[in-house]
Amino acid sequence: MITAAPSRIQPSPARPAAARWQALWRDAVRDPLELLAMLGLTAESVGLSEAAAAQFALRVPRGFVARMRHGDPADPLLRQVLPIEEEMRIVPGYGLDAVGDAAARTAAGVIQNYRGRALLIATGSCAVNCRYCFRRHFPYGEETAARDSWREAVAAITADTSIEEVLLSGGDPLSLATPKLAELTQALAAIPHIRRLRIHSRLPVVLPERVDDEFVGWLSGLPWPVAFVIHANHANEFDASVDAAMSRLRSTGAQVLNQAVLLRGVNDDVDTLAALSERSFAAGVLPYYLHQLDRVAGVSHYEVTDARARELHGALAARLSGYLVPRLVREVQGDTGKRSLWS
Numbered sequence: 001m002i003t004a005a006p007s008r009i010q011p012s013p014a015r016p017a018a019a020r021w022q023a024l025w026r027d028a029v030r031d032p033l034e035l036l037a038m039l040g041l042t043a044e045s046v047g048l049s050e051a052a053a054a055q056f057a058l059r060v061p062r063g064f065v066a067r068m069r070h071g072d073p074a075d076p077l078l079r080q081v082l083p084i085e086e087e088m089r090i091v092p093g094y095g096l097d098a099v100g101d102a103a104a105r106t107a108a109g110v111i112q113n114y115r116g117r118a119l120l121i122a123t124g125s126c127a128v129n130c131r132y133c134f135r136r137h138f139p140y141g142e143e144t145a146a147r148d149s150w151r152e153a154v155a156a157i158t159a160d161t162s163i164e165e166v167l168l169s170g171g172d173p174l175s176l177a178t179p180k181l182a183e184l185t186q187a188l189a190a191i192p193h194i195r196r197l198r199i200h201s202r203l204p205v206v207l208p209e210r211v212d213d214e215f216v217g218w219l220s221g222l223p224w225p226v227a228f229v230i231h232a233n234h235a236n237e238f239d240a241s242v243d244a245a246m247s248r249l250r251s252t253g254a255q256v257l258n259q260a261v262l263l264r265g266v267n268d269d270v271d272t273l274a275a276l277s278e279r280s281f282a283a284g285v286l287p288y289y290l291h292q293l294d295r296v297a298g299v300s301h302y303e304v305t306d307a308r309a310r311e312l313h314g315a316l317a318a319r320l321s322g323y324l325v326p327r328l329v330r331e332v333q334g335d336t337g338k339r340s341l342w343s
Contacts, residue, residue, distance in 0.1 A: 020209070021207055021209040021212060024061060024062070024209055025061070025207065027062060028059050028062065028128075029062060030058055030059055032048055032053055032058050032083060033048075035060065035065065035078075035081075039065070039070055039071065039072075039078065041073055045073045046078075046082060047085045047086065048083065048085075049083050049084050049085040050083075052083035052085070052087040052088055055087070055298070056083065056131070058082070058083055058129060059128060059129045060206070061127055063206075063207065064207075067237065076233070076234045076267065079266050080130055080263070083131065086300075087131065087298040087299070089301075090297075091297075094296060094299065095295070095296065095297060096297055097296075107155070108147050108152040108153060109122070109147065109153050110153050112160075113331075114336060115336065116162055116164050116165060117163065117164075117165045118163045118165075119169050120153055120184075121169060121171065122169065122181075122184070123144055124170060125170070125172065126171050126172045126202065127172060127175065127202070127206050127207045127210075128207075131302075132294075132296075132299045134299075135171075149183070154191070157191060158191050162193075163194065164193060164196065165195065165196040165197070166194055166196075168197070168198070168200065169200045172201050172203055173199060173200070173201060174201045174204070174210050174215075175203070189223050195224060196225050197224045197225075197227075198226070198229060199227070199229065200231070200259075201231070202231040204242065204245040204246065204249060205231065208241045208244065208245035209245075211248045216251065216252055219254060220251075220253065225253075225255070227254065228249050228255065228256050229259055230257070230258050230285060231259055232260060232276065232280060233260045233266055233267050234267055235272070235276045238283055242283065243282075243283045246283040256286070257285065257286050257288035258280045258285045258286070258287055259289040259290075259326070260287075260291065261292075262293065262309055262312070262328075263302045264302050265302070266302070268304045269312070270312055270315040270319065273290070274319055274320055274324075277324040281323075287323075287325065289327050289329055289338070290313065290326040290328045290329070291329060292306065292330040292341060310341060310342075313328040327340065328340070329341060
């Protein structure tokens with residue numbers, strides 16, 4: 001069982017006080033051996049796989065590495081980013097398009113799984129490559145809404161008057177520079193039937209410096225109510241810098257929510273899940289979804305059975321106040337919404 005309490009924590013790397021998020025992005029760790037050396041680990045102790053790294057590259061900001069436990073091959077943050085041999089197993093039922101993105105495509109970079117909502121693949125870039133990512137095989141080169149200055153994506157949304165909510169996803173939409181995001185939202189603001197904007201991003205957790213003055217100014221000036229959904233799977237992902245980023249997000253008037261993925265060896269026990277809910281709420285973030293794993297090729301070693309997931313969710317509900325208990329769901333191609341797996 002992985003508990004929320006850290007042992008020896010890596011010291012934070014020295015950084016210039018005025019470092020911009022782009023510089024920190026460029027300075028991310030990309031060499032698995034460098035990452036292991038920073039943590040005092042060996043390739044053998046973690047089952048490192050060069051083949052897995054070649055298939056889906058390592059990328060992790062140094063500030064996120066600083067929250068990992070030194071000398072612990074089972075650290076829950078490390079397990080989310082390190083390419084290991086288990087990824088190379090071919091397992092029936094795990095494919096390249098786990099949630100049916102291709103079938104739900106309506107225009108370049110536009111996905112409509114559910115009525116009234118359109119998801120924009122704003123970019124294929126991320127500040128961190130999470131090994132369990134359900135879009136790790138997505139053809140981003142062909143399918144980004146930013147292509148041709150958003151024209152095709154905006155035209156598709158304009159033509160469908162049933163769309164009331166636009167979701168910015170990716171990749172990670174905050175990978176884009178703020179002026180590029182502003183270009184998109186200015187185009188969307190001319191569409192009268194859009195009532196809400198939702199932004200899904202892991203950057204405020206793994207690279208909290210992204211929530212800078214320019215970004216806060218843009219977010220504060222949007223013409224719609226905004227739901228900002230971050231992604232943290234473990235309480236140790238929060239620190240003072242993340243708390244500050246959450247405070248800045250809330251200052252814009254956005255509703256800040258957290259979605260997590262249930263991952264074997266990372267957060268598959270009730271103590272860890274409870275600590276995540278309590279820590280996120282302490283940072284001003286309301287627990288939203290606890291997702292069952294999307295079965296994309298290379299991630300089977302993370303899977304928790306539905307029976308175990310329901311058992312954990314029931315134990316969490318018995319321990320915490322209702323507003324701290326995220327909804328346990330699975331995404332199923334063809335469903336009209338997330339499928340509830342509540343106990």
